Amino acid sequence: VGKYHLLVCGTSPCMIRGSRDIEEALLKHLGVKRNELTKDGLFSVGEMECMGCCVNAPMIAVADYSNGSEGYTYNYYEDVTPKRVVEIVEMLRRGEKPTPGTQNPN
Template sequence: MLGRVASKRLLEIRQYPQSSGSLSTALNYHIDSPDNNPNVPWEFTDANKPKVKEILSHYPSNYKQSAVIPLLDLTQQQHGGWLPVSAMDAVAKVIEVAPIRVYEVATFYSMFNRSKVGKYHLLVCGTTPCMIRGSRDIEAALLDHLGVNETVTKDGLFSIGEMECMGCCVNAPMITVADYSNGSEGYTYNYYEDFTPKRVVEIVEALRRGEKPPRGTQNSERINCGPAGGNTTLLGEPKPPPCRDLDAC
């Protein structure tokens, strides 16, 4: 059995690399630091405690551990986009499991960050369709403009990461902006699609000014996921096929 102290202090949960790209934010192990160690007090805010109860209500009382992912998500929103060890311990206490069980989940999914991120965490899709459509150029534009790699900008506003397949390949390339600037109450997670290197810099500067750029496609010729420039086929309502007379059966 893994010792409790060892599991809390070392958190040496080996994992496969989450991305082969240069912007992976995965960590293979934990090392205590002044702001990230088991002795740092952490608890859910008064505003989030009812949300914890609501999440738990979705599961039978003897299967509390099934709530680990939504609880970690709420925890990350409250803590500015990342999960310190003491926050994961708090989740373990709520669902009544050993802390190692929560660490296993937090280290497996790339949606959970175990180091500090910016108030705006920019995630570039690195899967094949986006790569073919220029996602590496988008990464390069962000890195050059913000002057960071896997760290947070000096003003604490921005960090960059990579995510695999955001599920909107038709509008490639694309990024997600996880907005932690207003805590869990104002948390948003928006897709921005059809990017060019110039447009991604414009979005960053709009966020810096406190603006909320329109999400979705950034191509003015496209409506949602429709073809750029409009339809070239299916220009009218489709003619329905003839139906048999069910009453005659």
């Protein structure tokens, strides 16, 4: 997996709310297939089952291995859109830490 392993929720509530569009946006933007590593080693995209916040679907989790496998963390991003997940990726690429939680400004 990459330094940042991007996990798209694959359960029914997220799928109904567009998680496949989220995954497609990530794969297209990064130029990889599911579970492939980007050439720079920063990113990989996978699927995760229920993240427990179905009311705010669709969701992604970012497994952050920037501190090594012993010090990894998970951050959860709710109410994501294809546009927003690309923004999250680019923030991570720049070394920024996107604010987890809902991504719906309303």
